[in-house]
Amino acid sequence: MSNELEKPIAVEDTPQMDDTTPINTIVQQESDKKDGGEGFDALLIEEACLSWSEDEERAIVRKMDVQIIPWISAMYLLSFLDRVNIGNAKVVNSNTSGIGSLEADLGLVGDQYNWALSIFFVGYVIFEVPSNLMLKRVRPSRWLARIMVSWGLFAALLAASVNFASIMIFRLLLGIMEAGLFPGILFYLSFWFRKHEYARRMSWFFSAASAAGAFGGLLAFGIARLDGVGNLAGWRWVFLIEGLPTILFGVATWWVLPDFPSTAKFLSERQRKIANERLRRENVDPDEVDFSWQQFTTTVSDVKVWIWMLLYLSQLIPLYSFSFFLPSIVRGLNFSSLNAQAMSSPPFLMACIASVASGFSSDYFKDRSSHVIAGLALGSISFWLLAFIRNTAAQYALTILCAMGIYPSVPPILSWVSNNVTGSTGAGVALAMVVGFGNIGGAIAGQVYKSSDAVNFYQTGHIVNGSLTIVGICLTIAQRMYLVHLNKKREEGEKLVAEEENGDGGFVTVNNPRFRWQL
Numbered sequence: 111m112s113n114e115l116e117k118p119i120a121v122e123d124t125p126q127m128d129d130t131t132p133i134n135t136i137v138q139q140e141s142d143k144k145d146g147g148e149g150f151d152a153l154l155i156e157e158a159c160l161s162w163s164e165d166e167e168r169a170i171v172r173k174m175d176v177q178i179i180p181w182i183s184a185m186y187l188l189s190f191l192d193r194v195n196i197g198n199a200k201v202v203n204s205n206t207s208g209i210g211s212l213e214a215d216l217g218l219v220g221d222q223y224n225w226a227l228s229i230f231f232v233g234y235v236i237f238e239v240p241s242n243l244m245l246k247r248v249r250p251s252r253w254l255a256r257i258m259v260s261w262g263l264f265a266a267l268l269a270a271s272v273n274f275a276s277i278m279i280f281r282l283l284l285g286i287m288e289a290g291l292f293p294g295i296l297f298y299l300s301f302w303f304r305k306h307e308y309a310r311r312m313s314w315f316f317s318a319a320s321a322a323g324a325f326g327g328l329l330a331f332g333i334a335r336l337d338g339v340g341n342l343a344g345w346r347w348v349f350l351i352e353g354l355p356t357i358l359f360g361v362a363t364w365w366v367l368p369d370f371p372s373t374a375k376f377l378s379e380r381q382r383k384i385a386n387e388r389l390r391r392e393n394v395d396p397d398e399v400d401f402s403w404q405q406f407t408t409t410v411s412d413v414k415v416w417i418w419m420l421l422y423l424s425q426l427i428p429l430y431s432f433s434f435f436l437p438s439i440v441r442g443l444n445f446s447s448l449n450a451q452a453m454s455s456p457p458f459l460m461a462c463i464a465s466v467a468s469g470f471s472s473d474y475f476k477d478r479s480s481h482v483i484a485g486l487a488l489g490s491i492s493f494w495l496l497a498f499i500r501n502t503a504a505q506y507a508l509t510i511l512c513a514m515g516i517y518p519s520v521p522p523i524l525s526w527v528s529n530n531v532t533g534s535t536g537a538g539v540a541l542a543m544v545v546g547f548g549n550i551g552g553a554i555a556g557q558v559y560k561s562s563d564a565v566n567f568y569q570t571g572h573i574v575n576g577s578l579t580i581v582g583i584c585l586t587i588a589q590r591m592y593l594v595h596l597n598k599k600r601e602e603g604e605k606l607v608a609e610e611e612n613g614d615g616g617f618v619t620v621n622n623p624r625f626r627w628q629l
Contacts, residue, residue, distance in 0.1 A: 125384035129385055160387050167388065174302050177376050179314050181367055182295050185258060187318035188356045189291050191326050192265035192284070194433045195352050196227065198330035198454075199345035201437040201447045203337065204279050210337060212345040226277050227434055227556030232548050233286030238546035241290025242297050242538040243401065250298050251367040257294070258360025266353030269346040293545040297538050301370055304392050305628070306473055309525035313469020313518075320465060320517045323433055323458030326352070330437075331451040351558055383479040405536035414627075415540050417589045418527050421482075422548030424582040425523065428489060428575035429516045430555035435568070437508060442564050443502050453506070461513035468518035469525075479528035479629050482519050486579045489515025493576035497569045505567065516579070529628040530593075593627040595620070596623070600626060 200223065203210040210628040213223060245253050266285040274516065293316060303311055330348050337344030368374045371385035409415060432439075437456065441450040464485075472481045492511040499505060531540040550604075559571035 136408070147293075161382060162384050164241060167384065168383055170377065171303075172309065173376055173381070174371075174374075174385070177368060177374075178299075178302060179311055181363070182298070183315040183318040184359065185254065185291065185363065186295060187322045187325070188258070188359060189261070189288060190319040190322035190433075191329075191352055192261065192356060193288065194323065195231065195265075195326055195330065195348055196268070196281075197434045197437050198326055198451055199348045201441055201450055202330065202334045202344040202348065210343045210345075212343075213564050215345070216271055216277055217342055218274055218391055219425065220275075221557070221560070222274050224556045224560070226281055227273070228337060228553040229278050230281045230285040231552035231556075233282055234289045234552065235549050237283075237286055237289035238293050238549070239542040242293050242542040243535075245290070245294050245297055246534065246536065249369050250294070250301075251364060251369050254291065254294055254298070254518065255360050255364040257288060257291050258363055259357050260290075260360075262353055262356030262358075262360055263287075264353075266350055266357060268353070269342070269349035278410045286384060290542075293538075293542045296528065296541045296545070300528055300537055304388060305529045306476055308528055309472040309478065309521050310469045312525055313465050313521040315474075316469075316517075316521050317462040317465040319433075319520075320461035320513065323436070323513075324455040324462065324619055327437065327451045327454040327458070331448060334448060335449065402533060402535040405533040407540055409531065409536045409539045410543070412540075414530070414589065414592070415527070415543060417592075418523070418540075418544050419547040419586060421582055421585040421589065422544050423551045424578045424585065425486065425516065425519055426548045426551035427555050427558065428493065428512075428579050429520070430552045431558035431571060431575060432512060432516060435559040435571070436474045436509065436513075438559070438564070439568055440506070442567055449617035457510045457513035460510050461517035464514040465521060466517040469521045472522045477629060478522040478529070479586050481522040482526070482586045483583055485515050485517075485519030486582045487515070489519070490576050490579035490583070491515075493572045493579065497576065499621070500567070512575075519582075526628065532625075590629055593629055597626050 199212050199562050202212065203214075212218070218226070241253070241257070248256075261284055264280055264287055268277065268280045268284070271280055296312065298309055299308065299315075326377050329352065333347050333351055334344040336342075336347040339347070342350075368376065371377065371389070372382055374382060374385070377385060437450050437454045440453050441447060445453055468481050468485060472478055489512055492508050492515055496505060496508040496512065499508065524544070527540055528537060531537045558574050559568050
């Protein structure tokens with residue numbers, strides 16, 4: 111049965127027709143209008159008149175899933191692995207009186223290791239917005255490939271660190287080169303998938319972050335056995351072996367990753383038109399590449415975007431600090447340094463499963479904020495209990511619950527942002543602002559767990575993270591209440607902002623009274 115969808119265009123721009131009017135007649139009429147200076151695009155009219163069955167659309171989405179999701183998931187897995195493997199490298203040989211350990215070989219004292227963690231995010235934050243603005247102009251396959259090759263190079267070069275200054279320089283450059291990958295992938299997904307499909311796909315690829323934690327622990331467990339091979343310490347082998355595959359994968363991305371639905375070779379011509387049109391009917395133009403100052407200024411000054419930025423910041427500090435220090439936290443539970451690598455994997459594995467489940471549920475119920483609250487609540491309770499319980503088995507179980515709380519809250523947050531911003535420039539800038547500001551939390555995260563607090567089982571760090579998750583819950587509730595208020599005013603017919611005169615090509619923008627903010 112045909113699934114006729116109504117494109118949200120202004121009534122005065124809708125071609126006059128009845129059920130018997132041939133599509134080619136409509137296209138010709140509108141083409142004549144264009145020739146006469148009325149400026150209507152015949153191709154857009156032809157696509158607007160498309161109809162397709164639900165089975166046909168599902169087949170197209172399956173093709174996109176197969177071609178895109180596994181590849182971007184692998185990209186993000188390598189990214190997160192290279193970002194947090196310093197935590198695994200720190201634990202290698204940490205129980206051998208410091209001989210051959212990262213801190214001993216580089217002469218790190220006091221909080222210098224913490225600053226090596228934090229410096230990564232300085233360049234990472236600064237370059238995220240410019241990177242997203244470049245994504246469409248340069249083509250996603252080219253820009254994301256460039257990011258991967260350059261960060262893979264500096265990830266491997268960490269093995270060449272000889273002192274505090276050198277590891278700081280390499281970590282800074284690693285952050286600069288990797289900047290733009292995560293918000294770029296989020297932006298890229300919006301070129302392909304509809305709003306109610308978004309959180310599920312985001313959870314699939316974001317689960318690669320927790321998978322990287324699980325895989326990284328097991329990989330470091332094996333790599334540590336290379337200690338002394340080639341006169342290299344085990345921690346240097348961790349950086350080398352985990353960095354080089356990223357370079358190769360980045361080169362392959364140049365040719366493998368499809369750019370846009372309109373140029374996708376794995377889709378037929380009709381499927382490409384359907385893929386484009388189904389997004390246009392949700393106010394997304396996947397082929398739009400022009401920069402819009404109006405969208406930019408509106409997005410930057412939008413209070414809702416700034417609330418999401420603060421929310422994401424309060425969520426990423428616990429996530430990054432936990433990811434960086436989990437091997438050390440587990441090591442503090444009387445595991446050997448080698449076994450601590452392996453025992454840090456189960457919490458990340460469970461977080462991976464929980465993230466996928468959260469994404470499916472969020473799309474199914476078409477709700478973002480409730481899923482954010484649920485994840486942060488589980489994380490908060492677990493961090494507070496972890497701060498005061500002193501039973502080894504219970505402490506380890508709580509590390510698993512912490513991971514299952516903080517990781518699954520990320521996909522709903524970012525889906526929430528993406529679903530409530532229209533326009534290519536607006537969406538790209540909003541996602542980059544939220545992700546970029548949130549990643550300031552990565553710099554702060556490096557200071558949450560202090561080595562001096564190890565004797566107290568990192569109690570202070572757990573209290574900080576438990577408190578921040580409460581802040582995140584409060585911000586989520588406030589944002590939801592604000593959006594409910596705005597929707598109620600729209601439903602009562604009160605226009606908050608006049609509809610744009612140009613109509614944004616007929617799309618229902620956030621300034622249009624028909625737009626409703628998703629909760």
